[in-house]
Amino acid sequence: MQFQISREFIxxxxxxxxxxxxxxxxxxxxxxxxxxxxxxxxxxxxxxxTYVIKLLGSDKTAEVLMELDExxxxxxxxxxxxxxxxxxxxEMDTDDAADIVAELSPExxxxxxxxxxxxxxxDNIVELLRYDEDSAGGLMAKxxxxxxxxxxxxxCMSEMREQAENVRRVHSIYVVDNKNRLKGRLSLxxxxxxxxxxxxxxxxxxxxxxxxxxxxxxxxxxxxQKYDLxxxxxxxxxxxxxxxxxxxxxxxxxxxxxxKDYQMAAGISEGVEADDSVWQLTRxxxxxxxxxxxxxxxxxxxxxTFDSAMQKxxxxxxxxxxxxxxxxxxxxxxxxxxxxxxxxKSLKGSLLNRLIKEVLLSLFNGFVLSVLLIxxxxxxxxxxxxxxxxxxxxxxxxxxxxxxxxxxxxIILDKQGIDPAMATGPFITTSNDICGILIYFSIAKLILGx
Amino acid sequence: MQFQISREFIxxxxxxxxxxxxxxxxxxxxxxxxxxxxxxxxxxxxxxxTYVIKLLGSDKTAEVLMELDExxxxxxxxxxxxxxxxxxxxEMDTDDAADIVAELSPExxxxxxxxxxxxxxxDNIVELLRYDEDSAGGLMAKxxxxxxxxxxxxxCMSEMREQAENVRRVHSIYVVDNKNRLKGRLSLxxxxxxxxxxxxxxxxxxxxxxxxxxxxxxxxxxxxQKYDLxxxxxxxxxxxxxxxxxxxxxxxxxxxxxxKDYQMAAGISEGVEADDSVWQLTRxxxxxxxxxxxxxxxxxxxxxTFDSAMQKxxxxxxxxxxxxxxxxxxxxxxxxxxxxxxxxKSLKGSLLNRLIKEVLLSLFNGFVLSVLLIxxxxxxxxxxxxxxxxxxxxxxxxxxxxxxxxxxxxIILDKQGIDPAMATGPFITTSNDICGILIYFSIAKLILGx
Numbered sequence: 001m002q003f004q005i006s007r008e009f010i011x012x013x014x015x016x017x018x019x020x021x022x023x024x025x026x027x028x029x030x031x032x033x034x035x036x037x038x039x040x041x042x043x044x045x046x047x048x049x050t051y052v053i054k055l056l057g058s059d060k061t062a063e064v065l066m067e068l069d070e071x072x073x074x075x076x077x078x079x080x081x082x083x084x085x086x087x088x089x090x091e092m093d094t095d096d097a098a099d100i101v102a103e104l105s106p107e108x109x110x111x112x113x114x115x116x117x118x119x120x121x122x123d124n125i126v127e128l129l130r131y132d133e134d135s136a137g138g139l140m141a142k143x144x145x146x147x148x149x150x151x152x153x154x155x156c157m158s159e160m161r162e163q164a165e166n167v168r169r170v171h172s173i174y175v176v177d178n179k180n181r182l183k184g185r186l187s188l189x190x191x192x193x194x195x196x197x198x199x200x201x202x203x204x205x206x207x208x209x210x211x212x213x214x215x216x217x218x219x220x221x222x223x224x225q226k227y228d229l230x231x232x233x234x235x236x237x238x239x240x241x242x243x244x245x246x247x248x249x250x251x252x253x254x255x256x257x258x259x260k261d262y263q264m265a266a267g268i269s270e271g272v273e274a275d276d277s278v279w280q281l282t283r284x285x286x287x288x289x290x291x292x293x294x295x296x297x298x299x300x301x302x303x304x305t306f307d308s309a310m311q312k313x314x315x316x317x318x319x320x321x322x323x324x325x326x327x328x329x330x331x332x333x334x335x336x337x338x339x340x341x342x343x344x345k346s347l348k349g350s351l352l353n354r355l356i357k358e359v360l361l362s363l364f365n366g367f368v369l370s371v372l373l374i375x376x377x378x379x380x381x382x383x384x385x386x387x388x389x390x391x392x393x394x395x396x397x398x399x400x401x402x403x404x405x406x407x408x409x410x411i412i413l414d415k416q417g418i419d420p421a422m423a424t425g426p427f428i429t430t431s432n433d434i435c436g437i438l439i440y441f442s443i444a445k446l447i448l449g450x
Numbered sequence: 451m452q453f454q455i456s457r458e459f460i461x462x463x464x465x466x467x468x469x470x471x472x473x474x475x476x477x478x479x480x481x482x483x484x485x486x487x488x489x490x491x492x493x494x495x496x497x498x499x500t501y502v503i504k505l506l507g508s509d510k511t512a513e514v515l516m517e518l519d520e521x522x523x524x525x526x527x528x529x530x531x532x533x534x535x536x537x538x539x540x541e542m543d544t545d546d547a548a549d550i551v552a553e554l555s556p557e558x559x560x561x562x563x564x565x566x567x568x569x570x571x572x573d574n575i576v577e578l579l580r581y582d583e584d585s586a587g588g589l590m591a592k593x594x595x596x597x598x599x600x601x602x603x604x605x606c607m608s609e610m611r612e613q614a615e616n617v618r619r620v621h622s623i624y625v626v627d628n629k630n631r632l633k634g635r636l637s638l639x640x641x642x643x644x645x646x647x648x649x650x651x652x653x654x655x656x657x658x659x660x661x662x663x664x665x666x667x668x669x670x671x672x673x674x675q676k677y678d679l680x681x682x683x684x685x686x687x688x689x690x691x692x693x694x695x696x697x698x699x700x701x702x703x704x705x706x707x708x709x710k711d712y713q714m715a716a717g718i719s720e721g722v723e724a725d726d727s728v729w730q731l732t733r734x735x736x737x738x739x740x741x742x743x744x745x746x747x748x749x750x751x752x753x754x755t756f757d758s759a760m761q762k763x764x765x766x767x768x769x770x771x772x773x774x775x776x777x778x779x780x781x782x783x784x785x786x787x788x789x790x791x792x793x794x795k796s797l798k799g800s801l802l803n804r805l806i807k808e809v810l811l812s813l814f815n816g817f818v819l820s821v822l823l824i825x826x827x828x829x830x831x832x833x834x835x836x837x838x839x840x841x842x843x844x845x846x847x848x849x850x851x852x853x854x855x856x857x858x859x860x861i862i863l864d865k866q867g868i869d870p871a872m873a874t875g876p877f878i879t880t881s882n883d884i885c886g887i888l889i890y891f892s893i894a895k896l897i898l899g900x
Contacts, residue, residue: 031657035676207481225705226485228698230680247697248678251704255675258708259790262715266786266874267779274791274804278811285783286815292779293819296772297826303768304831310764317760317767318753321883322746324771328778329717329742329876333735336716340709341724354724361728365736369743376747381754424716426779433771 005036010043017048022055034060038067041076050079062091065100071276074103082108086115094121095141095249098128128243136220137213139253140234140243146174149183149201153194174233174241175204182233182241184208210235213242218343220245221254261343265336265424267292288426295430299324299437306441309450315383316444319391320437326369326395327402327436328429334358334406335424342414354407362403366396390447394440401439402432455486460493467498472505484510488517491526500529512541515550521726524553532558536565544571545591545699548578578693586670587663589703590684590693596624599633599651603644624683624691625654632683632691634658660685663692668793670695671704711793715786715874717742738876745880749774749887756891759900765833766894769841770887776819776845777852777886778879784808784856785874792864804857812853816846840897844890851889852882 016025041049053061089097116122124142131137145163147156173186184206194203210233211220234243267288309316370392377383410420466475491499503511539547566572574592581587595613597606623636634656644653660683661670684693717738759766820842827833860870
């Protein structure tokens, strides 16, 4: 049932574009979902893609444009005039339209807006552009169905039919007062069963979840997930109803946020994709690698200060990557768990309890690993017991330290209002490498003496 | 507007439970959303929570139970009789009910099912239990609104009203034939505007996205996101309509999947949370650490084979953690990008193109980092140029190797049908540590000779 894009189909489309066989092209594409057409355009050359966009009516291509990759969309839009872009935008919901307009360069942006014929639509887009794109204001659409609490049921029905024309999915009917302040919501069932002489104020439900235009997207996502909402109204500072956010926009947001956190943890900034250019990928990856390189320099200096050990206990140096790797792994584990707890707001209990728990956990894990290390080292690598004990005790200490750093650095950053995801990945592994090596050699010096 | 849980409120509830002041308790709780009540119960002792659950009617507590943490829910259910659990389950939608029943021990499961009075409900739950919990069958609910293509519009309306009673949100009306095979969907607008003598077969839309009971949850999530669907019907092997999945269940699934991938990458299995017990956390973390320890042993052996370098070029050993860290970081970056590309199905182009791109990218990044390393090493650490060059050339080679391992191991696993997320985190960093050190000393041996 699902459309499956194939090499043959793409080649057929390319052939038809080359022949300028518009009739066959339209036949091939008219029944496809806009998301599928976007997939096809992703595979075509820029010229071919632009040809198809211009051929299809803007009621269809408006949706296709929204589904395109941001980079591809930018290129396609560059091939269209401001008037052509404005025609696409006329067909879009205000939230999508504002997203597209926000991507345009300042001078084109102004030209495009001036070409939008529906003045209310243009006003709405300009209003949405004012908000931060990750806030409720930046995520909301202006399209919604609302009724005045002072209307009668009969008047309400005809008003609603008109409003519903502009709204793809109704989800909820919101109730406002004469000053457009959000008062509650109306259930369609209650509306249909109420006597036609009744007033809206008699039948509406005065409990409704809402968010403010400045509420952060993450918080909107949390509320909508917690209360299983499919749409949530957005009010401004004066409590006036100014828009609504639907769950499909939030699904994208949740996925993007989860990907961003994971990428940060992997040492990648800017939300790149595998198909971005070498230059974009470098910009996202190189800074983190330079940070790790600087950390590497510090670890070189630390090791240099212990070079007196090299004469008597050369084997200590063979265990450096093992100790560093354990420190890095434990740190990443601890920080990932805390980070997800912070993101879900599921971290409970006091800092002291968390401290005790992390120490217990790493004592236990560290003990098991140290026993394995000592046993393995004596059996496989022929180490003497004293040396094994030194490495084992170091390992426990390094694991405890790494888990504490991994746990508390994100918590402290979060309390300071800094994104705790910054503290995962390269940052945690690098600082744990350095601390780990320092602890390891300090303990070795104490026990073995050199 | 949103309910904010406070220490004072919890203490008030605890006080009221102790006084057995049921009237005040109900007053405090009756207006709260079930998700908020669940948050409160999370903070109470098990006995207090059970008291509140038993006090509230099962129409309310059924929803509260669904919102509870799995561990807390297990404990609360242990305090209820099979009959009491069955009463809660009667009030739940079939998908939620099946999830709860699946968590029970086998003997209690049977007793609970036998206590469910609504036979159809029980049958539905038993049917849902048959499916894998991550498949469309495991995610779907039996509640939906469907009409027969042979019905008239008038007959359809009264049938629908009856069905809608059992369905929280209608979303879509599905059309089936006499054998219950999915034929299409019906728009409420078309139904309302059609002449009452018309047949459903005249007005339904024969294009409808659907999934099979065995479709994997990830694929369901991808389709619903791609086509912006709020609900999708599920058919069995014979094309019969057996259930539907709504977007709110998929939102949870998407979040959980994203968290799982990130946790895997951080070396944590089983989807643990920060508030799980030390034992659960150990089970999720220790196996990965043991894997890293084994890798560490190999790196010790590799270093031992190069111990002849220690006399003439001791400084080589100081750079081991730097080289290992760079290999690890590059590998994690590459694998994270590929993994997200695989998850979103956005990886395009041939393997050869990807190979060329990764080599180009790592050549460029490696070159920049090596220049920094040589310059930094000579200025800060007083290295001679030959030595710096050795480390620099090693660094480029290590970075290229690490990025190729990070890119292609997940791709190869994915082609073999193995979860590519397995290949991130500890696995990638450990194998890159070993390869990196091996390459580093081999190149050093070639250039410096020892």
